[in-house]
Amino acid sequence: MSEAMRISSHKLLLAAVPLLAAAAASAAEHKIECPVQLPQDALQVVHPPSGWTAFVPTALRLSSVTMMNGPPSKMAILKPDEIKQQKNKKKVSWLDLNDGPAPGGKWIACNYGEGNNDVILSRQIDDKTSQCTVTYSGTSPREYDITIACDW
Known part of the structure; x- marks a missing residue:
C-alpha cells in the first residue's frame, strides 16, 4: 500500500469515528x-x-x-x-x-x-x-x- 493510500485510509477512518459515535448515541436514546x-x-x-x-x-x-x-x-x-x-x-x-x-x-x-x-x-x-x-x-x-x- 502506498504512503498516499495509507494516509487517505487513516483520514477516512478518523472522519468515520464521530459518525459512528453519533450513531451509537442515537441508537441508545429513544423518544417516547x-x-x-x-x-x-x-x-x-x-x-x-x-x-x-x-x-x-x-x-x-x-x-x-x-x-x-x-x-x-x-x-x-x-x-x-x-x-x-x-x-x-x-x-x-x-x-x-x-x-x-x-x-x-x-x-x-x-x-x-x-x-x-x-x-x-x-x-x-x-x-x-x-x-x-x-x-x-x-x-x-x-x-x-x-x-x-x-x-x-
Whole structure:
C-alpha cells in the first residue's frame, strides 16, 4: 500500500469515528411521545349513577409525565432523581431505573387534566430502559411542550 493510500485510509477512518459515535448515541436514546390531548369522544362515563346523564365537555390536555414500577393500577409512581429549572424549561429525570426489579415491568404514565392525574394514559416500556428525562418547555403548564427521552 502506498504512503498516499495509507494516509487517505487513516483520514477516512478518523472522519468515520464521530459518525459512528453519533450513531451509537442515537441508537441508545429513544423518544417516547404521549398524545398531546385525549379527544372529547375518547372520554366516557360508562356507568353514571342511576338517574344521572354524563357529558364530557372538552378534551383533556397532557399535563405531566412520570415513570412507574408496574401498571398504573398499582400507582407505584417513581420519584424523580433530578429536577432542573431554567427560565422557560424544566427537566425532570429518573437516572437509575435499573435499581432493582420492577414487578409488572417499567411503565411511563402520561397524565391529563387540570387536576392531579385526572386521567392517566400509560404504556409499558422496554425493561432495558435505564433512565428517562422529561422536558417541559413553555411559560404555562396549560401550554407546555413536553418531550420524553429514554436511554438503555
